[in-house]
Amino acid sequence: MHGDHAPATSAGPAGPAEPSASGQSSFDRVIAGDGRIEPRDEMPDDYRKSLIRQISQHAHSEIIGMQPEGNWITRAPSLHRKAILMAKVQDEAGHGLYLYSAAETLGASREDMMQALLAGKARYSSIFNYPTPTWADIGAIGWLVDGAAICNQVPLCRASYGPYARAMIRICKEESFHQRQGFEILLTLSRGTPAQHELAQEAVNRWYAPSLMMFGPPDADSPNSAKSMAWKIKRFSNDELRQRFVDMLVPQAQALGLTLPDPDLRWNAERGHYDFGELDWSEFKAVLAGQGQCNVQRVEHRRRAHTEGAWVREAAMAHAAKKAARQQQSARGAA
Amino acid sequence: MSGSPTAEWPLWEVFVRPGRGLSHVHAGSLHAADAEMALGNARDLYTRRGEGVSIWVVASTDIHASSPDEKDSLFDPAADKPYRHPTFYTASEGVPNL
Numbered sequence A: 001m002h003g004d005h006a007p008a009t010s011a012g013p014a015g016p017a018e019p020s021a022s023g024q025s026s027f028d029r030v031i032a033g034d035g036r037i038e039p040r041d042e043m044p045d046d047y048r049k050s051l052i053r054q055i056s057q058h059a060h061s062e063i064i065g066m067q068p069e070g071n072w073i074t075r076a077p078s079l080h081r082k083a084i085l086m087a088k089v090q091d092e093a094g095h096g097l098y099l100y101s102a103a104e105t106l107g108a109s110r111e112d113m114m115q116a117l118l119a120g121k122a123r124y125s126s127i128f129n130y131p132t133p134t135w136a137d138i139g140a141i142g143w144l145v146d147g148a149a150i151c152n153q154v155p156l157c158r159a160s161y162g163p164y165a166r167a168m169i170r171i172c173k174e175e176s177f178h179q180r181q182g183f184e185i186l187l188t189l190s191r192g193t194p195a196q197h198e199l200a201q202e203a204v205n206r207w208y209a210p211s212l213m214m215f216g217p218p219d220a221d222s223p224n225s226a227k228s229m230a231w232k233i234k235r236f237s238n239d240e241l242r243q244r245f246v247d248m249l250v251p252q253a254q255a256l257g258l259t260l261p262d263p264d265l266r267w268n269a270e271r272g273h274y275d276f277g278e279l280d281w282s283e284f285k286a287v288l289a290g291q292g293q294c295n296v297q298r299v300e301h302r303r304r305a306h307t308e309g310a311w312v313r314e315a316a317m318a319h320a321a322k323k324a325a326r327q328q329q330s331a332r333g334a335a
Numbered sequence B: 001m002s003g004s005p006t007a008e009w010p011l012w013e014v015f016v017r018p019g020r021g022l023s024h025v026h027a028g029s030l031h032a033a034d035a036e037m038a039l040g041n042a043r044d045l046y047t048r049r050g051e052g053v054s055i056w057v058v059a060s061t062d063i064h065a066s067s068p069d070e071k072d073s074l075f076d077p078a079a080d081k082p083y084r085h086p087t088f089y090t091a092s093e094g095v096p097n098l
């Protein structure tokens, strides 16, 4: 047995075996005691499958999420902004890689996950199917999209599956820079010329509602949530997190001198929260179903990058094999 | 699309020493063609913000781990030996520096 990464084949073609009765009860005990499940512990097949689905979708989102921002690296308004944006996009690649390897500890193979994404069979967050027509969109993504991601991800640092929680801790540490740099871009524009201010406002208008939808459908339409909460993967419901996010945004928007595009947004003293308007879930579903502005383009781009990189991956393997053979030969010669 | 069936880059476990005087700690894992590339990738992936002063990479297949099934036989014997802890000894209570 090899540490946390059991070889993917060890589980056999039928996948990991169902846990024994004693395994199930020890799993239940760990979950009840708010402990962590580690890779080689016995766990219900459903738990494993649902984690693989969630973690790989999350990884795909990070990887596809590089594209809307990568689109602006060559056109960033200054060298300073360009360096920051490159660092941010590089972080997102890193997030994808942390998460893929967390999924691998559950027996998923990297190659399978990659192929599912390239074949357009895997899901990723639909927020990345929106375009980034102006520089202000980069600010709005950092502030709103990374902001929503942080809201979602902070509780995942306590997810019951150890490798996922550890990946999330690393990710959350890096995300706060992402949100702050986005906020700073918007603030600079908002305090700039009237045209720049307008650019910032329009970007916020574009990204506000989609960012609220990042928390997923309303609790009533989110059948998997209850299970995920019972397993302590998820700690708060979609609607709870969305409310928390809106409550945080309002004072931040004021600091930016920008408005949030929702006429129903107002403080509710009784609830101690902001009320906000109904979201257009039909749009969300359409984008999820592949009718977003960029769905085809995003997967197409990833596929092209993968295909064009094939020779590099092959050459590296050939080089490694040659080096290993040479080492073996000289070791034999020395003996 | 995937072209010729290339072997997947093997998996490596990454251990990072966060600072001088501290042990290497498992940071995560990554894929790389060989050890040299694994070190380079580990640097890019796990130490972008000065998280470490030294990196180890180990092929995941070279890690040998105790099995969770043997947890009881391996670790339980330690549980019934309280006399290995200083708190077991109470006769010295009140005596200075002991």
Ligand SMILES: [Fe+2]
Pocket (backbone or CB within 6 Å): A062, A091, A092, A095, A171, A175
């Ligand atoms: Fe990220």
Ligand SMILES: [Fe+2]
Pocket (backbone or CB within 6 Å): A092, A146, A149, A175, A178
């Ligand atoms: Fe981010």
